[in-house]
Amino acid sequence: MRKNIAVAAGLWLAGALLALAQAAPIAVVAAESTYGVIAEAIGGPYVRVTSIIRNPNVDPHQFEASPATARTVARAAIVVMNGLGYDDWMRKLLAANPAPGRAVVVAAALAPALVMADRNPHLFYDPRVGNLVASGLAALLAKRDPAHAADFARNLQTFEQGTLQVETAARRLSAQHPKLAVTATEPVYGYMLRLLGWRSAGEAFQFNVMNGTEPSPSVVARYQDALRQRRVALLIYNKQVSEPLTQRMRDIARQAGVPTVGVDEFVPPGTGYAAWLLDSLQAVRQALAKGAR
Template sequence: MHKFKKISFLIFLGSIIFILTGCNSQSNNPKKSINVTTSLNFYGEVAKDVLGNHGTVNSIINNPNVDPHDFEPKSSDAKNVSKTNIMVYNGLGYDSWAESLTSNNSNIKNINVGALMGKRDGDNPHIWYNTDTMKALAYDLAKQFSKLQPENKKAFEQNAQEYVNKLKPIDNTIKDIKKSKTNKPVAVSEPVFDYSLEKFGYKIADKNFESAIEKDNDPAPKDIRQLQNDIKDHKLAFFVVNKQVNSKIVTNLAELAKQNNVPIVKVTETKPDNDKTYLEWMNNQYRQVLNIQKNHSLK
């Protein structure tokens, strides 16, 4: 699932800005109901929980098969965004199209999740794999909603806290992983899962390899050989593979890992349809790691 392709985006952006300008007078009208738009559905999930019945939330990308990097918004997306109060997007170059949708409308409050977490362009954009990101977003949404509806401030704050409390099972799983982790590093096909690995306390063995795959480049032969040797010599705790990416190099390495009994953790960059919530999505992936560690300790 790769990566920044903006060939036709600039042309399309002109029409979007025109639409936003035409609808700008409508966005100046006060709204009793809060209207939120998010670029990604898992951010929309947080917004819905915090907002409750005090408004509506629309997520532009709901399909797990859509690549957020390459997504080009429709004119209908622009129209919907023109009516919104708050726009939530990932930032860090991941969904630049979302930020552009609001560039001509000063009445829309933008929440750049990457900036909220103190990250800068060039940093790993997959910040939702740090559960602290979702908590920070929940609290910030409560703050922003309270500005629009001061009379419901306590409700928003309570909703945010309840959402954060719902993530406690993930935090508990992370603690269990940290307790039983091995001292071996892990290899990854690309840096999708890195923030979670950092939470677990694991070091990443193939930084150059993952960076090349992330940028749609072929890894250097020496980096491939090093990863192959690490697999054959059983120097890795496990190999993390983004199963949404079709890469012959990664497929061959995953097969080599199977042949050498190196466990594979399969992750996804976007929330699968079969996972109803962010909590289920994360927990299903984290449980893979925990089960690998438990099986290792029994040997």
């Protein structure tokens, strides 16, 4: 009798521990808030998401991880990062804090066919990449928490409906302004420009700025001439970066009557992924309409 009671108690305890484990939110750490909001959209209340870089004023290229960041990553069940050298600090943290059961989602590895030949790291501006990350997360979450697999699947469907709206908006904008030549202070918006079918001019200048390399005088001269002679329809600048050279280019654009639009390197807090992309397209549409007057 005592043996039966002990077995029953053991089974009850095991079941209670299993239920508790399933009830606890899955710890997800995103290198940038762009991927954090995707994880939140898919996981809902069944995940606890920490985005390491979430302040819109932080330059991801210059970010340095702290010991507190390392501890957060060490406790993660799932880590989501960009790849392409954009967040190599995360790779170092993962190597320093190995965990056999931890899953790592690298956006660039999910979408090798979508990575530009110049290996522009800002691939999160392509909604198709967002879909791949969301789908990968849904599969991982369902594996770790099968009781809520249907919830993750529904959330993924809702997410994909949002990115479909982005692609539709991009097609409409492209039809209104086909095959534009535009430029940027950095190639942050390059993947969206590709989706729009627009040509990105002055890329030598853009990549120099992104990589912290001083552009040559000839590169600067060509870039300035394109603005002054209005050979480009739009100048896109990175809101996270403010330095004399890029500010001068923005001033030249305004003096020449070239519209300018600021974009973020990652989703600001409180904004959904699709809404973020749609907001940027709306800003571009309004700038072009204003410039055409």
